[in-house]
Amino acid sequence: MELQKARHVQYFQRCYTTVLPSLYTSMDSNRLLLGYFTLAGLDLLSSPSSASASANAGSAPAPPQSLVPAADRTRLRDWVLGQQHRNGGFCGSPGHVQPDTVKRGWNEAVPYPAVNDTENVSLPGTYFALLTLGLVANEDADSVATAFRGVNRIGTLRWLKRLQRPDGSFGEVVNADGSISGGRDMRYCYMAATIRWVLRGNEVGKDLDIDVDGMVQHIRKSQAYDGGFAESHMGESQAGYAYCAVAALSMLDLAAADAGKPNRYLQAGISNTAAMIRWLVSRQIVYTGIEEGDSDEEEEEEEEEGKDDTPAVPTSEMASLSVTGTVLGGFNGRPNKVADTCYAWWVAGALHVLSDALPEVASLDRASGREFLLQKTQSAYGGFGKDAGSPPDLFHSYLGLAALATMAGEKTEEGLGLFDVRLCLGKEAASRVDRARQFWAPASESDTADA
Amino acid sequence: MPPKNNKGGAKAKETSEAKQDNDNSKSQTVFERAQAAYDLTRPPYDKEREELGGLHKLSTVEKTAYASWFCTAPDELNFLSKKAQKELWKQVNETNRPLRRGQIDQPKRDQWGKDRLGRNIGDYTVLQYERRIEKQARLTGLKALGRSFASKRLYASRGLVDSSTGEKYTLTEEDIQAERDRRMEMAALKKDLYGEKMGPYSTDPEWDDVVPVPQMEPEGALSAIAYPEDYAESMSYLRAVMAANEHSPRCLRLTEHIISMNPAHYTVWLYRFANIQHLDMPLLDEIQWLNGVALDFLKNYQIWHHRQLLVDHYHPIIAGSPDEVKRFAKSERAFVMAMFAEDAKNYHVWSYRQYLTRKLGLWENEEHGELDSIEGMIDDDVRNNSAWSHRFFLVFSNPRYANPDSQATEADPGVPADIVDREVAYAQAKIQLAPQNQSPWNYLRGVLVKGGRALGSVKGFAEQYVQNLGDVEKEEVLSSHALELLADIYEEAGDKGEGGLVLAEAGREVGSHTLRVLGVEAEVSEGG
Numbered sequence: 001m002e003l004q005k006a007r008h009v010q011y012f013q014r015c016y017t018t019v020l021p022s023l024y025t026s027m028d029s030n031r032l033l034l035g036y037f038t039l040a041g042l043d044l045l046s047s048p049s050s051a052s053a054s055a056n057a058g059s060a061p062a063p064p065q066s067l068v069p070a071a072d073r074t075r076l077r078d079w080v081l082g083q084q085h086r087n088g089g090f091c092g093s094p095g096h097v098q099p100d101t102v103k104r105g106w107n108e109a110v111p112y113p114a115v116n117d118t119e120n121v122s123l124p125g126t127y128f129a130l131l132t133l134g135l136v137a138n139e140d141a142d143s144v145a146t147a148f149r150g151v152n153r154i155g156t157l158r159w160l161k162r163l164q165r166p167d168g169s170f171g172e173v174v175n176a177d178g179s180i181s182g183g184r185d186m187r188y189c190y191m192a193a194t195i196r197w198v199l200r201g202n203e204v205g206k207d208l209d210i211d212v213d214g215m216v217q218h219i220r221k222s223q224a225y226d227g228g229f230a231e232s233h234m235g236e237s238q239a240g241y242a243y244c245a246v247a248a249l250s251m252l253d254l255a256a257a258d259a260g261k262p263n264r265y266l267q268a269g270i271s272n273t274a275a276m277i278r279w280l281v282s283r284q285i286v287y288t289g290i291e292e293g294d295s296d297e298e299e300e301e302e303e304e305e306g307k308d309d310t311p312a313v314p315t316s317e318m319a320s321l322s323v324t325g326t327v328l329g330g331f332n333g334r335p336n337k338v339a340d341t342c343y344a345w346w347v348a349g350a351l352h353v354l355s356d357a358l359p360e361v362a363s364l365d366r367a368s369g370r371e372f373l374l375q376k377t378q379s380a381y382g383g384f385g386k387d388a389g390s391p392p393d394l395f396h397s398y399l400g401l402a403a404l405a406t407m408a409g410e411k412t413e414e415g416l417g418l419f420d421v422r423l424c425l426g427k428e429a430a431s432r433v434d435r436a437r438q439f440w441a442p443a444s445e446s447d448t449a450d451a
Numbered sequence: 452m453p454p455k456n457n458k459g460g461a462k463a464k465e466t467s468e469a470k471q472d473n474d475n476s477k478s479q480t481v482f483e484r485a486q487a488a489y490d491l492t493r494p495p496y497d498k499e500r501e502e503l504g505g506l507h508k509l510s511t512v513e514k515t516a517y518a519s520w521f522c523t524a525p526d527e528l529n530f531l532s533k534k535a536q537k538e539l540w541k542q543v544n545e546t547n548r549p550l551r552r553g554q555i556d557q558p559k560r561d562q563w564g565k566d567r568l569g570r571n572i573g574d575y576t577v578l579q580y581e582r583r584i585e586k587q588a589r590l591t592g593l594k595a596l597g598r599s600f601a602s603k604r605l606y607a608s609r610g611l612v613d614s615s616t617g618e619k620y621t622l623t624e625e626d627i628q629a630e631r632d633r634r635m636e637m638a639a640l641k642k643d644l645y646g647e648k649m650g651p652y653s654t655d656p657e658w659d660d661v662v663p664v665p666q667m668e669p670e671g672a673l674s675a676i677a678y679p680e681d682y683a684e685s686m687s688y689l690r691a692v693m694a695a696n697e698h699s700p701r702c703l704r705l706t707e708h709i710i711s712m713n714p715a716h717y718t719v720w721l722y723r724f725a726n727i728q729h730l731d732m733p734l735l736d737e738i739q740w741l742n743g744v745a746l747d748f749l750k751n752y753q754i755w756h757h758r759q760l761l762v763d764h765y766h767p768i769i770a771g772s773p774d775e776v777k778r779f780a781k782s783e784r785a786f787v788m789a790m791f792a793e794d795a796k797n798y799h800v801w802s803y804r805q806y807l808t809r810k811l812g813l814w815e816n817e818e819h820g821e822l823d824s825i826e827g828m829i830d831d832d833v834r835n836n837s838a839w840s841h842r843f844f845l846v847f848s849n850p851r852y853a854n855p856d857s858q859a860t861e862a863d864p865g866v867p868a869d870i871v872d873r874e875v876a877y878a879q880a881k882i883q884l885a886p887q888n889q890s891p892w893n894y895l896r897g898v899l900v901k902g903g904r905a906l907g908s909v910k911g912f913a914e915q916y917v918q919n920l921g922d923v924e925k926e927e928v929l930s931s932h933a934l935e936l937l938a939d940i941y942e943e944a945g946d947k948g949e950g951g952l953v954l955a956e957a958g959r960e961v962g963s964h965t966l967r968v969l970g971v972e973a974e975v976s977e978g979g
Contacts, residue, residue, distance in 0.1 A: 024674075028713070028715065031673075075669070079672055106608065106659060117694065173717060182756060222861050225859040225862075225896070225897025225900065235801075253693070334836050336836050
């Protein structure tokens, strides 16, 4: 089965040009996330490297026209910056942007200052906003150099520091009284580490920078007894958190750019790497063909599990299941759960980050993982669903592409560009983000970069 | 123009379509009626000229009549000399054709505008048009009453006296209800006439002092959502009261409304809690209310932080009474179990359960002990990895003996040996039920690490599931996890002989072999 590129292009273009159905109302506080997935999907389907593997290998193929129209990019940039909070950081959505003054009164409305609304600044919102600004920059040097113009760097870093708890973990929002709300969630560590890297938080001095060692210790404590990573200390391991943990550590290493110890934090933050790899690799399971379109499959499957009277399976039977023909190798997020599109990304992404840094990291079975996605969760309407027969949604559609691009690596998946696994973004777009960071480089460095 | 029909309006409404067709004055459109009225104000040859498309199509007599009529227009007449005027009137007399002239401009089809569906109002039948006018009049009347309500409210708020009665202005609940009813009617009329929507907040006089804050966003913005009815309006009122830092019962109701549409709104929950605190609402009521919301939105994340916040504030109130804590623990567990009945692996719920265990100190195996409950869940589904994980937390985070900072992946010398023995035996018993179940194997490894014991201490147990290894004829692998564990045991012991064999067999290169081995697991698990 092939990647139905034309349909995916249609799917993302539909999301780009038309109003999303009202089912997305529960995502209304995360419109920056929806926007990011839409643009990143279009970008990955049309980045320069997405054309390199095409059939006419003889003549150099013309670089594809980006599906994020050049004419729209200024408007998109303004839309993102419109969600920046006056004190720094970004709100998750236009609906969370508060005015400076508010009017009250029965007859004539008298304006008076609005209260401090720090809690509207969202960690995911800030993460997606910054990456989107780099993503919608044009390839030319001027555009990249000014991608972050207008971002309140110091205000954002100050807010980010206040978001960190004494135990090293991060919350989601800071309240006006300084208290921190939100879970002790590994996703926040990853986003905080990425924001810090984008804003060069490591170059602003200790007073403004986050407590990196505290964060690394918090991550280290979150490894579960089975080798996977949990939301936080002593929780259940889950593949999404595993990716966030290793990617967070890797972003810290990237910011430090320590040639002597390039993987210092990655090694310090994982107490048992072998167990983690074992756990990650065992997330790939053979998909045994639950009927497509059976929307209750997960529930049914979970209910049916129970007293086990399964006879032991002899080795010879195991051998008969070997990878000949088209085996579908789905990925689950936790042991004994069903396969889900996004876990192909979280697992492949986590392993990829590890294998970039460490020797001899086991890899997944790409062929069967790819077949599972393309045959089972790739939607006939374009995009990907959560599992077989599910309708496509933006989240699984983008992460489905991300999984395919990640598993393909340097070889690239036909029709998709190269992928930056740490930023979960097309390689060229990730490079724009990186180059755009020069905006804040110390004067001497930026001078040499300009010269 | 007054209706020419002498029937009453109500009666006219009852007449059938066919009847209306015959009733000329009612079935003609507004434009047709205006056109007919216009025609009455001009001579027939002018209409004829227009319809035929030019003066040249008219007969000689009519041409002359038209020319005379044209020249008798007041403005034109002044250009003529007295003599010429005399000639003109003579000619008019000879032609003997009507010379009427009215003050009405020629009607245009679109001069009445369009209705909410984009239909030309000029194409309305007269009857339809009259109904529209009636509604507009009704709306104007209601607006006037609304203005007098607003004035009365203002006077009452300033303590003014009504000079006609000598009494102070007061605003009664009836007045407010009447205004509320008026707004409902106005909203319906506005929607019908102009397609304008008035949501539940702009129609409620209770919210009149709030100036909503609309969402500032350009047309065609990225990832716009087709909001359900009332959502945009509710959000604009929420922004307004949050910006003003208002805490009141109406704000509490507003948060409930928003939550029902967008439970992932990350600040509405914080704002709701602030309201509860300011209003000194009973926390237990809120927890009760939250039960229903959590069951409605199983995948929601914010609900659980709100619940934690409530428990954080509720616990100190009951902490002095062990009985109350017990009662609360019991009701919370009942709720958590109701959530598990919907999804026994819901991550947020398990996370909350850990929090609850810590907060209420539910460690020990007593009347309401967690360990009993979790054993029940593992008995229900031996593959529920979440339940296994919670058991691990219960056993190895128990503050009675465990080091609170000990990582899940490292030995904790504080854990008594008999507890480690108990857990090893428990995992082994469950493995026997389902040798290819990954969860208890992982658990067994975890227990051994925590207890500071070598993996080799369960070598004999693991070997039961892997027999005659390397002997193609007699080889029997009952569990790939046993095989993997044995490989690690041999590695731990530095044994390259038999261990190497197992290693090769277990396929540490992962790829195909692990997939194949795990395939059996997937089949077992998914086949039920």
